[in-house]
Amino acid sequence: MADSNKTPAKGALKVILSEEDIPGAKIPRETVEQCSVVQLKRWLLCRGAKTAGNKKALVTRVEDYIKHGLDIKYLRDPDGGLHLLRKKVELGVLEQEEPQLAQSFPKEGYKADLKGLPNFSFGTVWRFMIEGVESKKQLSTAKPLVKGFNFFKSGHVLYMGYLHESGKHYIKSQVLPSMKKDKVYTCFLVIASIGRVLNAHCKCPAGIDGRCNHVASTLFALEQHFKERQKTSSVAEDSCTSKPCKWIIPRKRKGPFQDFEIKLPGLLIIDTPGHESFSNLRSRGSSLCDMAILVVDIMHGLEPQTLESINLLKKRKTPFVVALNKVDRLFEWKRGPNSGIVDTIKKQKKNTKQEFEERLQIVVKEFAEQSMNAAIFYNNPDPRSYVSLVPTSAHTGDGMGDLIAQVVRLTQTRLSQRLSFSEELQSMVLEVKALPGLGTTVDVILINGKLKEGDTIVVAGIEGPIVTQIRALLTPQPLKELRVKNQYISHKELPGAQGVKITAKDLEKALAGIPLFVAQQPDEVDFFKEEASNILNDTLQSIKLSDRGVYVQASTLGSLEALLEFLRTSKIPYSGVNIGPVHKKDIMKSSTMLEHDGQYAVVLAFDVRIERDAQELADSLGVKIFSADIIYHLFDKFTAYREELKQKKRDEFKHIAVFPCKLRILPQHIFNSRSPIVVGVTVEAGVVKEGTPIAVPSQEFIDIGVVTGIEANHKPLTEARKGMEVCVKIDSPPGEAPKMYGRHFDHTDLLVSKISRESIDAVKEYFREDLQKSDWQLMIELKKLFEII
Secondary structure (H helix, E strand, O other), rough: OOOOOOOOOOOOOOOOHHHHHOOOOOOOOOOOOOOOHHHHHHHOOOOOOOOOOHHHHHHHHHHHEEEEEEEEOOOOOOOHHHHHHHHHHHHHHHHHHHOOOOOOOOOOOOOOOOOOOOOHHHHHHHHHHHHHHOOOHHHHHOHHHHHHHHHHHHHEEEEEEEEEOOEEEEEEEEEEOOOOOOEEEEEEEEEOOOOEEEEOOOOOOOOOOOHHHHHHHOOOOOOOHHHHHHHHHOOOOOOOEEOOOOOOOOOOOOOOOOOOOOOEEEEEEEEEEOOOHHHHHHHHHHHHHEEEEEEEEEEOOHHHHHHHHHHHHHHOOOOEEEEOOOHHOOOOOOOOOOOOOHHHHHOOOOOHHHHHHHHHHHHHHHHHHHHEEEEEEEHHOOOEEEEEEEOOOOOOOOOOOHHHHHHHHHHHHOOOOOOOOOOEEEEEEEEEEEHHHHEEEEEEEEEOOOOOOOOOOEOEOOOOEEEEEEEEEEOOOOEEEEOOOOOOOOEEEEEEEEEEEEEEEOOOOEHHHHOOEEEEEOHHHHHHHHHHHHHHEEEEEOOOOOOEEEEEEEEEEEHHHHHHHHHHHOOOOOOEEOOEEHHHHHHHHHHHHHHOHHHOOOOEEEEEOOOHHHHHHHHHHEEEEEEEEHHHHHHHHHHHHHHHHHHHHHHHHHOOOOEEEEEEEEEEEEEEOOOOOEEEEEEEEEEEEOOOEEEEEHOOOOEEEEEEEEOOOOEEEEEEEOOOOEEEEEEEEOOOHHHEEOOEEEEEEEEEEEEEOHHHHHHHHOOOOOHHHHHHHHHHHHHHHHOOO
């Protein structure tokens, strides 16, 4: 008997993979038949089984494995041992190359949770791997940036651990080498609180300076982690920031700056989303502003949504300044955030300046194509007729001072008459959200007029206008966004223009994107309630609905309009819309599609809560609810569901659908003249498939049987198209006397597929994309031939 206390030799432990260890090792669907060919092949590959054959053969093979109990045993690693290595790392039985640690790298205490790690981007990777080199020796290690990315994409990063100690962030990773399949390298990184990589270490031959393939792949894995973390909250809304107007002058000025007297008390900045679907929010934002900053990517120029914004600004005659952003993406750009952008450009290398000038001229040309003059701001011949282009970098801060200076200068010179306060209230609800300790609040942009604590306000709501009193008026700290959680400043009274958060009772069902009204007198309440209802009803009624389509639910009017625009461009019809949580009444409205077209018995819920009774009713009626906080995810869920339904229908009607074809018999290739008839044919038109019924029009439309096999060069085929010469096997119809070649028909007769009204309808509904234009022309020809109405 073996001694249980004896430690096994290193590597002697047998590692067995389970279904949880290998992606695709489990049947992903409820039944085997529902799986795709790719999923079936992956399942068989994990068990070392053959993967040849069509779907029917694969389904039979999988069912046999399950029947004989071989579905869990003998799991193999189909990805070259990658999952086996991961398992060994988890069990601690894999030999690892442990680096000789410097004192700055703790060896123990790492956890898999990366929550406390500061923000990480590609710029962080680039600065450490490329810009951080300090010697010619290190310059030779620039290649790992590309190789490290390939390592990361190939799944070589097996593990990442995180430790926060002494104000620094440490990362420990285990990375699979490119060649040594029996070892992994352990990398250590130390990251500052601002996200900068201070140092890295790996014991591979190229890792002395911390810039090897394995360190690079770890950096890309960290970048991907933060991308995924940011995607979890991607509901785009307008946001606003208040900025007091004053220059922050450094103690030691590093260059001349734009000096002039500031007369503005401050700037209220409204940030609108740039995604092409959110044109409604850009339109609403441009209608509220006196002055605009148009952000243009210097690397891409004027994009479709940029052109749309230009047209909105031209239509409303709103002056604007262009922020020519992302200059830090220019090759070998050197940052200089504490000096003016003019001096920063002068300090760049010759090739960097040349690239900047080339891209600048491209943008100027694109503005000229829009019938607008544009010039760099420091060489602008006439600011009234030329749009000023200010080079900036939101990442490094370059040009930000110049941008604000241009906005202030343009506002003071061209909008001086509009810099006056009006007592008439003008405000808009931007967002409704619940905050701990405050309850449900509304974020409002106050353009003109005043708001006071205790004012009676009227806002539009899901179930009608809401009348309530202001409990508190809160504003964020200067230079902080209103929609981001901060320490707020409380006020008794606030004048425009600024962003304000309002706390009050009964705001749970308030709607964003609609004006906020203040009733000074009791008799004004009913007037403003009617006004708010009319604005909402006019907006909803202006939405063009289809007789058949999905039911759309969104959290705000702005996000609803954006989602509908996205659905319209994606050619997805919608038959009903609503704002707010999904209730039973919404499910009832959507269920009407079950009588017309089941694929549209769907509720698309964008950033809204689904009530429990609504979910239960949907489950009982067969209505699908898809919920997501990102438009693309909602679209993907619906299209996947529609494709699944379509595939089920295709499987259901594949025996009814008949594809059109014309076949000419080759007399020198008659292999069997009686059932089953086996002859060589040329496909003169259309497509012949297995299961196609064949008739002979020239012989009183006799039915000679159904195609049960197609071969070419002794290889089986499922279909043959125009121009192909194939051998077909035709079995006689059941219950009828077999037809014979030479007696009932011969090579002078043309063979065609026998279509019917039912088969035509099935092809139109479920197999339309399988036919080419010429196939449909043949279908019309055969329809006339068979006299089908």
